[in-house]
Amino acid sequence: MFVATISEAEADGRIAEIYAAERAQRGYVMSGTQVWTARPDMLPAWEDFFMHLRAGTSLSDREWILVGLLASLRVPTSYCSSEYGRRAIDVLGSREAVAAFVRDFRRCGLPDREVAMLDYAEKVATRAWAARQEDIDGLRRHGFSDVQIADIALAAAVRGFMSRVNDALGAEPEAVILDRDPALRALLAVGRPVAVPEPSAG
Numbered sequence: 306m307f308v309a310t311i312s313e314a315e316a317d318g319r320i321a322e323i324y325a326a327e328r329a330q331r332g333y334v335m336s337g338t339q340v341w342t343a344r345p346d347m348l349p350a351w352e353d354f355f356m357h358l359r360a361g362t363s364l365s366d367r368e369w370i371l372v373g374l375l376a377s378l379r380v381p382t383s384y385c386s387s388e389y390g391r392r393a394i395d396v397l398g399s400r401e402a403v404a405a406f407v408r409d410f411r412r413c414g415l416p417d418r419e420v421a422m423l424d425y426a427e428k429v430a431t432r433a434w435a436a437r438q439e440d441i442d443g444l445r446r447h448g449f450s451d452v453q454i455a456d457i458a459l460a461a462a463v464r465g466f467m468s469r470v471n472d473a474l475g476a477e478p479e480a481v482i483l484d485r486d487p488a489l490r491a492l493l494a495v496g497r498p499v500a501v502p503e504p505s506a507g
């Protein structure tokens with residue numbers, strides 16, 4: 306990272322609790338978590354906000370992941386694109402499906418409802434000022450409630466905010482989130498270049 310942060314060995318209080326919970330869940334502490342301790346009071350505040358947003362969202366897991374992946378690609382950020390690309394393998398069914406999504410989400414076989422959702426998420430991630438009533442009306446016609454529409458905007462916007470902080474302060478993706486397939490790994494590296502994982506022994 307580009308700035309001083311709090312290591313696991315140095316952490317105490319809420320920061321230590323957040324680190325411990327993440328290590329228990331993932332097996333490691335993400336640099337994208339640690340980077341927020343460049344201003345120590347921000348990690349607990351950010352964690353509380355993000356967990357509240359995620360726990361209360363009206364979007365399905367699939368919708369949350371697809372919006373997160375698209376927003377990450379459009380920032381563009383290699384870290385979050387790699388993380389959400391990894392998650393998208395399960396919801397889209399294969400690495401090939403994720404690659405097709407990255408190339409053109411409008412032509413990868415998604416239902417019209419999801420394409421409409423992602424059209425709006427793309428606008429939020431890249432030019433939110435261009436959003437119009439027509440966008441909202443179109444989402445309503447596809448069956449989205451106003452709460453769901455707000456959650457699409459929140460999911461896309463928060464991903465952009467998080468990704469920009471991570472990149473600006475030098476958070477680097479962990480090798481475990483980089484896909485083992487070189488072609489997909491390269492497709493997801495839309496921002497800062499990522500290190501190529503060392504081949505495993507044996």
